[in-house]
Amino acid sequence: MKKQELQQLFKNEILPENENPYHFQEPQRASFTIEAYNSMCGDKYTLYFNINEGHITSVYFYGFGCALSKASISIMCKSMEHLSPKNITTLSDQFIFAMDQEHSTENADKKIQMLQQLKHFDGRVDCIKLGWEAVKNHFENADL
Amino acid sequence: MFDFAEKLVILKLNKNSIKKARSHFPIFEAHPNLVYLDNAATTQRAQSVVNAQSHFDLYENANIHRGIYDLSNQATQKFENARTEIARFLGSGNANTVAFTQGTTASINIVAQSFLAPRLQAGDNIVTTIMEHHANFIPWQMLAQRYQVELRLVPIDKNGDLDLVQLSKFLDKKTKLLAISHISNTLGTIHPLDEIIELAKRKDIPVLVDAAQSACHFEIGVDPLNCDFLTFSGHKMFGPFGIGILQVSEKYLADMMPHNYGGGIIKDVKVEKTSFRNFPHNLDAGTPNVSGVIGLAAALKFISGIGKSDMHSHLNKLTLYALDQLPQVPGIEIIGNPKKRIGIISFNLKNIHPHDIASFLNKDGIALRAGMHCTQPLLNAMGLQATARVSFSIYNNEEEINKLVVSLKELMRFWS
Numbered sequence: 001m002k003k004q005e006l007q008q009l010f011k012n013e014i015l016p017e018n019e020n021p022y023h024f025q026e027p028q029r030a031s032f033t034i035e036a037y038n039s040m041c042g043d044k045y046t047l048y049f050n051i052n053e054g055h056i057t058s059v060y061f062y063g064f065g066c067a068l069s070k071a072s073i074s075i076m077c078k079s080m081e082h083l084s085p086k087n088i089t090t091l092s093d094q095f096i097f098a099m100d101q102e103h104s105t106e107n108a109d110k111k112i113q114m115l116q117q118l119k120h121f122d123g124r125v126d127c128i129k130l131g132w133e134a135v136k137n138h139f140e141n142a143d144l
Numbered sequence: 145m146f147d148f149a150e151k152l153v154i155l156k157l158n159k160n161s162i163k164k165a166r167s168h169f170p171i172f173e174a175h176p177n178l179v180y181l182d183n184a185a186t187t188q189r190a191q192s193v194v195n196a197q198s199h200f201d202l203y204e205n206a207n208i209h210r211g212i213y214d215l216s217n218q219a220t221q222k223f224e225n226a227r228t229e230i231a232r233f234l235g236s237g238n239a240n241t242v243a244f245t246q247g248t249t250a251s252i253n254i255v256a257q258s259f260l261a262p263r264l265q266a267g268d269n270i271v272t273t274i275m276e277h278h279a280n281f282i283p284w285q286m287l288a289q290r291y292q293v294e295l296r297l298v299p300i301d302k303n304g305d306l307d308l309v310q311l312s313k314f315l316d317k318k319t320k321l322l323a324i325s326h327i328s329n330t331l332g333t334i335h336p337l338d339e340i341i342e343l344a345k346r347k348d349i350p351v352l353v354d355a356a357q358s359a360c361h362f363e364i365g366v367d368p369l370n371c372d373f374l375t376f377s378g379h380k381m382f383g384p385f386g387i388g389i390l391q392v393s394e395k396y397l398a399d400m401m402p403h404n405y406g407g408g409i410i411k412d413v414k415v416e417k418t419s420f421r422n423f424p425h426n427l428d429a430g431t432p433n434v435s436g437v438i439g440l441a442a443a444l445k446f447i448s449g450i451g452k453s454d455m456h457s458h459l460n461k462l463t464l465y466a467l468d469q470l471p472q473v474p475g476i477e478i479i480g481n482p483k484k485r486i487g488i489i490s491f492n493l494k495n496i497h498p499h500d501i502a503s504f505l506n507k508d509g510i511a512l513r514a515g516m517h518c519t520q521p522l523l524n525a526m527g528l529q530a531t532a533r534v535s536f537s538i539y540n541n542e543e544e545i546n547k548l549v550v551s552l553k554e555l556m557r558f559w560s
């Protein structure tokens with residue numbers, strides 16, 4: 001990525017998401033929480049899920065991290081609301097798979113697609129995957 | 145007859161060579177515009193180091209200590225000569241105080257396992273500081289948990305200086321070791337080792353100094369520092385990866401037990417019982433990293449050629465210059481303000497995470513580190529999640545610090 005491209009990316013996609021992250025607060029109540037922590041760099045978020053009749057009704061997050069991890073989790077939270085835990089597992093699986101794949105993979109969600117296109121971002125892929133990995137691990141190990 | 149020596153770059157190291165330091169590092173031929181400010185993580189490799197290593201690998205290679213033939217004898221001699229040279233570099237005439245390890249982390253773990261563990265009893269304590277690299281923290285924490293020993297962590301003040309009053313109080317009859325770094329790899333604080341070691345010595349407490357960040361440009365060694373264990377890594381002083389030093393004071397040489405077992409460390413092996421050689425030969429089980437040792441010896445020669453005191457003043461000058469220039473960047477916070485600091489500066493920019501700083505500066509050819517720098521307890525104590533860190537070496541100059549400042553200013557403008 002050239003410097004100009006990096007600036008464009010941040011100006012158009014990452015910084016707006018950062019300034020207005022989706023549901024970036026600690027909610028009063030949560031059915032369960034997931035910790036997303038990268039011990040190499042210190043990024044740490046708590047993800048708050050509310051579930052009702054087998055569907056996720058809301059996802060909030062709060063914590064500290066870089067612009068990329070924050071933007072990525074913000075996009076993730078929005079995309080996961082109203083899904084079933086099963087669909088969340090599939091979604092996070094697909095996202096991680098897309099990030100690890102050599103060839104590009106399409107996603108109907110424009111913002112998720114934007115994140116997936118950053119899979120060659122030197123040294124920063126872990127930032128983008130942070131929240132998604134945490135969700136994937138949680139739901140894979142949960143009894144659904 | 146192939147004469148390799150003729151092909152070597154003949155390095156004329158004279159008094160002025162700080163000015164020419166950059167020319168000894170081929171990395172800057174490959175990347176002429178690189179502003180490399182991550183020297184606390186690893187320094188660049190000097191040409192003479194690579195030459196010495198590859199000369200051995202290509203033309204002199206044989207396993208040591210075991211052959212009767214010429215090549216093996218010569219390799220052994222070279223290996224043991226390196227030990228003597230390294231001892232001399234550490235101000236000692238006794239090569240038997242010097243053991244080769246894989247690096248600082250390995251050296252510290254060896255002290256934990258082969259010296260400290262056998263003498264710990266429940267109720268004892270180990271003193272270290274909140275500022276240590278994980279390499280000088282976790283080995284003691286693990287011992288403390290396993291042997292029901294108290295781990296005492298000397299706190300810091302808001303400037304990033306150690307609380308020496310508390311340190312003095314921590315040292316008592318039950319203290320089995322004081323383990324402390326010379327220079328903090330996150331804040332650059334130079335600890336007043338003279339004073340600290342004196343406190344421990346008055347109570348006859350053995351002292352380990354983690355010299356990973358100071359070995360290059362301070363007069364170090366168990367004798368000059370009056371400590372008992374000294375550890376450092378080759379790769380932070382222009383040498384190879386995977387080689388480091390553990391030096392032990394004569395007082396404790398006999399207390400260093402073998403910690404992994406195999407060939408090369410034995411006096412006699414019977415089916416019933418094995419007896420071992422003395423330190424340092426009781427540590428080198430298996431085949432050591434011979435070319436690494438030869439590379440390390442070449443690195444020390446390179447350092448001596450330039451002169452530690454010249455290196456020290458150069459780093460000091462750069463540090464002061466950076467501390468003077470960086471505050472021009474709007475929204476910058478320099479972390480800590482220790483009484484003495486050298487070579488390393490951590491900072492944060494308002495509203496910009498260190499990782500994002502590193503990604504943007506990377507586009508301007510500036511290499512710096514972002515994160516916790518393997519010092520989580522320190523960052524937690526200071527209420528920080530991460531920092532950006534610049535660290536200097538002999539090939540850096542003021543022009544590069546100017547570039548850093550320009551890039552940071554541009555980033556702040558872009559972000560806001």
Ligand SMILES: Cc1ncc(COP(=O)(O)O)c(C=O)c1O
Binds near residue numbers: 184247277
């Ligand atoms: C103060 C300090 N101690 C120990 C280490 C660990 O050194 P190594 O990774 O070479 O074992 C480092 C490296 O960053 C350090 O800065």
